[in-house]
Amino acid sequence: MIRFLFKGLLRDRSRSLLPILVVTAGVTLTVFLHCYITGVLGEMIEFSAKYTSGHVKVMTRAYAENKNQLPNDLALIEVNDLISNLQKDYPTIEFVQRINFGGLLDAPDEYGETKKQGIVGGIAVDLISENSKEIDRLNIRNSLVKGRIPEKPNEVLISDEFANKLEVDLGETVTLITSTMYGGMSIQNFVVAGTIEFGVQIMDRSGMIADISGIQNAMDMHDACGELLGFLDMANYDDITALNVENTFNEKYTDLNDEFSPVMTRLKNDSIMSGYFDYVDSFVGIIVTIFILAMSIVLWNTGLIGGLRRYGEIGVRLAIGEEKGHIYRSMIYEALLIGIVGSILGTLVGLGFSYWLQEVGINVGDIMKSSKMMMPNVFRANITTPAYYIGLIPGLFSITLGTMLSGIGIYKRKTAQLFKELET
Amino acid sequence: MEQSSIITIKELIKRFPVGKGEFTALNGINLAFNTGEFAGIVGPSGSGKTTLLNIIGSLDTATEGKAVVMGQSTGDLTTKGAAKLRRKHLGFIFQTYNLLPVYTVYENVEFPLLLLQMSDSERRKAINDALEWVGLTDKIKSRPAQLSGGECQRVAIARAMVKKPEIVLADEPTANLDAANSHNILKMMLKLNEELKTTFIFATHDDKVIKYLKRKISLEDGKVVKDEIIKIKGD
Structure with a gap:
């Protein structure tokens, strides 16, 4: 039975290839945007570090x-x-x-x-x-x-x-x-x-x-x-390492009774940068959340539409004697499979683009000539750990949730109603 | 010879909510069907034919009264129980064929047997038999889109018959077919009825179908107005 259903899934491109492409595209964009925003804002922090505050x-x-x-x-x-x-x-x-x-x-x-x-x-x-x-x-x-x-x-x-x-x-x-x-x-x-x-x-x-x-x-x-x-010997500022250095230095070298004794501050404690760090954290959080939500709605809709357009098929399967629970579960397994494949592909493609942008960067020197902001000429993406799993939120959960919601219709509608939809 | 009833309908009433009121689709139906009948529920649109067929097929439940199919009252069945009844004892033939478009003829016919968890060899034999009955052994690898309307309906008949159900419910099976195809299909069903003793119940208002019926139940405004046994010449 599983082989039979899997065969149908593979053959029906509107049920397999299309949703996989949509999920892949959504996840790619999510991963890429996350890496890009993290990279650009990180570059701006790094630029300020180079000019004024160091790590x-x-x-x-x-x-x-x-x-x-x-x-x-x-x-x-x-x-x-x-x-x-x-x-x-x-x-x-x-x-x-x-x-x-x-x-x-x-x-x-x-x-x-x-x-x-x-x-x-x-x-x-x-x-x-x-x-x-x-x-x-x-x-x-x-x-x-x-x-x-x-x-x-x-x-x-x-x-x-x-x-x-x-x-x-x-x-x-x-x-x-x-x-x-x-x-x-x-x-x-x-x-x-x-x-x-x-x-x-x-x-x-x-x-x-x-x-x-x-x-x-x-x-x-x-x-x-x-x-x-x-x-620090790293491409981007790491506050945990910097904090550790700051603490050990101040413990060893700072004398509270000597105003000329050296004291160390880390980038995040810099008066200008501390606010910026909070701003960056919030900004990345808000932008990525909005984007994930938007992609989730798109993919949720994909799952929903995919489920709704199959009411006719579901009616036939019910009439032939398949149980509602079995149909519902098979639809969720299909969505999970599509979500996993699409998320893996999307994450790989997104990481690929991000890696390219991390290595090559986009030169905005000419565009930003008239800018009043102190910013680097080249913007790069930055692949961080969340980039490896952030795409799963829209990719896997949304499409599965969409399918689950559309599948509830199987239970809510009377069998005869689904049966009637065969005729439409 | 006295025949046993495989379907008994007693004082069956079906009402549907319409706005704030109710519409009575079936009103006090009493019927019994015996094994091997070739019967039709006939009447104009809105007379309640499909609703009655849905209740017999455990796709819908009665508001009052009861329908007993294969000894089981459909109103008392759980969704799982109803699915089991359909899976084991009932076959459906639809007006629009409703074949699964991504599967081949062979696979469409195979689907009901997969639900019955039949072994590979049993399944193969049953499918080949069913396709032979409907004369489609040369089309096993074709997809529904590659078949004519008549061929699609023959696949649907093979799908309904492959598990050799006791009852086949056919809702306007010839509505989308031309006269020649309709006659071929009906002859085929009549033959299966005679050979396998399968009970066929049609919901129809098509004269071509009515001509083949051995029993005609006329429905009007949700009530049985006539129930007649039709003697076919030579019987």
Whole structure:
């Protein structure tokens, strides 16, 4: 009997192939959307991590309390020793020095007099060490508009818009007027090696990227930096690992009686990012739930229609002497079979697309040129564990539930009514 | 020779709810059918023929009175009991054939036997016999869509007859057939009735069918107005 029914299922494409294709398509979309949203939002978090917060960030306790003011007078000192110790304690985490600074950038004329000047906000990173990953991490190479990446400590990149405003060209000198770590005045000349487009309005208006050694020299911050950013050895931020690192670090290095002792915060604790994390979690949850619900309704409907259009066949089977329960169960087994096959196929296809998008990504650099948001140029999907089972919700449960509901009609309707529907 | 009744209907009433009121489809029917009868319930549309056939076939239940089929009161049967009665003792032939379109002729005829859990060899023999009765042994691999209307109805007859039921209920079996096919089908059923002693009960208003009946029960407005035995020439 099972073989007989299975034969009928295989032959009737409107009962097998079509629902399987619908389930496969629904599950593919669900899995793909889940991976894509998770990936895109994860990329945005990662982008912010690369620029400002790292996966973990080490500062002095005093700096941390006033970090919005970027107080370099409260910077970490003896940083090289600290990094050596951290490399022993956390060999899989890469720690890099960062200094965020502000000041006045002066563009002199041929007589050395001020031609133009403007307020500058800059970031100092390791641009010239052989093993530095900062250029790739900050996507500097792709953001260059003119010139080249600095090769000497006294070379800088400034935003293209800022360069035009100051009327400075490549190879010309600009003067950074700022304060030293100890509160003194600092006036330091830098050569413009290139111009850059950040893609973020505030940074494009007055942004500057300098080599860390050049800024340390200018701000009298030898063996000191404002922040140490730590990057976990994984493609995407993992809060559990970061929390563990944060706890062990603070237990070992933080002294509550010393405001200059180092303290570590993780990405999720960052004042800007904490809200964003909650937003991302809710956003992914809401979008994926809405989509799963929509797909569930579609697939439920498929199950329902599939059941309803078989009332005639059910009438014949009842007339011949098959029991209602047997017919009902056979319909559910069919739906389960279709749901399983469709879910497996859909998950495989969805994961395939997601894997491709994870590896290749979609370059939105050109489209997002005018964006005011700080976001990466390439959006990638991210295959996470839920992607392997999330498709089962619409794929398996919905179509089975739809079939079960439509099958209730077998019990609710009198046999003679089903029998009558043979004639329609 | 006195024959035993395999169907007894006593004071049967069937009412259907219509809006806030009720419609009486069958009103005080008393009938008995003996083994091997070739009988027809005839009457105009709405006279209650199909309703009576449904109650005899345990597809519907009476509002009052009772119908006893093969010794079992259909009103007292559970859905499982009714399914068992249909599975073992009843065969149905429909106006629109109602073959399962994805199965071959052989498989359509096989279906009732699968429900009876017959062995492979028994099943094969029974199907071949049934297809031989209706003259379709050369079409066993065809699907219903590849057959003519007459051939489809012959498959439906083979499906109803394959388990050799005591009773076959046929609701307007010739309504979709031309005259030649109708006569062929009826001759075939008459032959099976005579050879296998199967009781045939038709619901019909087709003169072509009425011509073949050995007993004609006329129904009007849910009541039996005439019940006559028809003598066929030569009998």
